[in-house]
Amino acid sequence: AEVVDGSAAMWAARLPKSPAEAARIMAATGIAQSGLTAMVEALRPGVSERDLLAAYLEAIASRGAPTPPTEGVVCATPTTGPVALRRLATAAPIEPGQLVVLDAGGFHRGYEGGVGRTWVAGGGATGGHRALAQRCRAALDAVIATCRPGATGADLIGAWTGTGEPLPPVPLAHGL
Numbered sequence: 694a695e696v697v698d699g700s701a702a703m704w705a706a707r708l709p710k711s712p713a714e715a716a717r718i719m720a721a722t723g724i725a726q727s728g729l730t731a732m733v734e735a736l737r738p739g740v741s742e743r744d745l746l747a748a749y750l751e752a753i754a755s756r757g758a759p760t761p762p763t764e765g766v767v768c769a770t771p772t773t774g775p776v777a778l779r780r781l782a783t784a785a786p787i788e789p790g791q792l793v794v795l796d797a798g799g800f801h802r803g804y805e806g807g808v809g810r811t812w813v814a815g816g817g818a819t820g821g822h823r824a825l826a827q828r829c830r831a832a833l834d835a836v837i838a839t840c841r842p843g844a845t846g847a848d849l850i851g852a853w854t855g856t857g858e859p860l861p862p863v864p865l866a867h868g869l
Contacts, residue, residue: 717804724758729809737787742769753799769787769794775859790814
């Protein structure tokens with residue numbers, strides 16, 4: 694048996710994608726978008742995260758993807774205090790004005806695509822919602838600007854924390 698150098702395999706995976714691979718990623722993203730659309734259409738005060746998860750699962754299954762890439766698809770955040778993200782959906786009713794994180798993904802022929810959005814249950818973003826969105830956008834923009842060849846994870850963390858935001862409970866970036 695031949696031993697494969699893990700770093701060589703990683704570098705090969707990082708190479709530009711072929712047109713066929715790009716098409717599969719785009720198809721997977723289309724599946725994810727259909728799941729996101731289903732959740733947005735079902736989102737209103739009184740529904741639960743599990744209701745939204747069910748709408749997502751039905752939508753991606755109807756597109757030929759019966760398994761989501763992750764369990765963490767929907768999370769209604771607390772209305773006061775720090776934003777806390779959970780990965781498992783609950784049956785608690787979503788309250789008017791609650792921020793709801795929707796993180797839809799899809800698989801297609803071995804490739805994954807994903808889309809994510811945060812919505813206000815019942816619509817009507819407040820000044821506080823808009824201020825939070827601006828802070829998050831500034832921190833995210835700082836991380837994106839740092840994503841260059843040679844950048845390290847420490848560089849990304851420094852870019853985020855340099856905006857004054859605490860580190861989130863999820864990775865700032867992932868991928869090959």
